[in-house]
Amino acid sequence: MAIRQVMLMGCFALILAFTGCGSEPDGNHNPPGSEASAKTDSPKTRVDFQVEPVDQLPEDVRKHFDRLTASPQGGHAAIPHGSRIFLIISAGQRPTGGYQVKITEILKKGETVHIYAEETAPAKDSMVTQAITHPAAVVSIPQKDEANYEFHLKKATPPSKDP
Template identity: 85%
Template sequence: MALRQVILMGCFALILAFTGCGSEPDGKHGSPGSEASTGTNSSGTPVDFQEEPVEQLPEDVKKHFDRLTSTPQGGHATIPHGSRIFLIVSAGQRPTGGYQVKITDILRKGETVHIYAEEIAPAKDSMVTQAITYPAAVVSISQKDEANYEFHLKKASPPSNDQ
């Protein structure tokens, strides 16, 4: 079991190394007119968030991340830690490398915080790792008050082999 986790984390690290994280230099998202605000329902108050490097996650958050990134169906989690709430989105098992999950926007609508994420598939003719992967993303937000959390993951279509 531990060897499997080491292998999975190694594959995940390779994927990140080859595909990049796609973060903005300061790690913040959601500025007006940015890519992060496109494709979501903007009738809410934007919530500032920052991407969190997996290798620097607190131990309790890392356990949730490892659990979500080792299940075929994926899922999501909200984990309060100190003054932050960590939000994890996992797309589940994918047949190759090159898949990514990106949290594009977080909006507060009343008492509900909506987390919008999208899965990005590798390009049709791209060279990808030939290994099962578990793409996921982790961000954190300031923990100000109680809220309900609703996750919206837009799944990618697998690349077509049609010529």
Template identity: 35%
Template sequence: MRNWKVTLLMFTMFALVAAGCGTPFHSDDARGGSGKSWEPLQFRQESQNSLPDEVKQRQVEVMQTAGDQFSHTEVNSGDRTYLILALGQRPTGGYSIRINEVVRKGNTIRIHAEEVPPAQDAFTTEAITYPSIVISLVSPKREVKFDYHIRKTGKPKGSSTRNPGSQAVSVDDPNTLKLDAQPEPRLSALPDVVKQKVEELRSRLHGGKAVIHHKDQTYLIIALGQRRSGGYGIALESIQQKDREIHIHARETVPAPNTVTLSALTNPVHVFSLAKPDQPMEFTFHVQTESSPPDGGKIRN
């Protein structure tokens, strides 16, 4: 009888120990599985000078192929993973990308970012730019999926859209009219005849200028010629009409110091449009470039 009681007592103690000292089964969170909530990850924003060469090269490739759409990629180098984000083509300088947070749940890493446009009344270069940013984080120990969420803002705060067909307005000289024009940053949306002329001028070593009339619009094309890197552009200062002459005043803009630019030869071409004149005109371009005085090139309508 005593042996039976001892056996029963030992069995009871064993059962209690097995129930109270942890079970062989754990939740997904305990096993590092899918998890139930997003956890913030530490990351750092990289300066251009600190990037490994393979990351710099990939950044240039992303900027070149982004078009006018948001693009991204990842590059592993050493013990870190570099995330490259590019906004795509923007009509002026002053745009940037802000990383709000990087979070992880299971095997998914999500990046929340937003486009930051130029501040109201900020001074910006009137040239097409390709904003990008590179951040890095400690490389995950297992394979993960990167999920990018970027909030676009559109036009700069306080900006207004100009009507390309707006009427000319008078300036100080009663015989001079100031014409309103707007840049055409999306070359793919231009009429075929304009796109063909753009490609022709882009192929010239020293660039050129052209005036193309299409339907109710007049397109002004300015090609700078070959430049040693990206970041070069054209700032349109004024377009003035006096009698039957139209004068286009513009200047070349150059990359600001420490600006991330394409490390390759480029051939910048910019297109502006305005309402087609009601009568034949003579167009004269005055373009101030980096290495030459203002030049005038007359083009008759």
């Protein structure tokens, strides 16, 4: 019995030695998204943006905004206008008022501009408009080079109706 245990331990040690204990061949032991692994990724640069009042949008941008906010599914768009790109993100149809969409950060990584937005839901016991709403946000950034736009919306969890 003891010889069998020694042989099993030896086999286990050999397996660990040959697999390298799960390490990557390049010696990178950092999980994706960690600070150290981010150093090896292409650099991300923060893009300054300006929140745009909906009632002051240029006509062609306003048409895109109206189309997106009329859609039950919501959506997003990047519309060039003059020296700026207008970025619109809509969460879609919501059952009451109190929902909001806020663009929190815009980062450029390589040729792609990442737009990060977050939806917030009304508090559980808050007084809200009892009407269907379509929360959305519009910002603009300087139009510099051609880029791809990738939108990331973190949707809110609706408030529970349980006491």
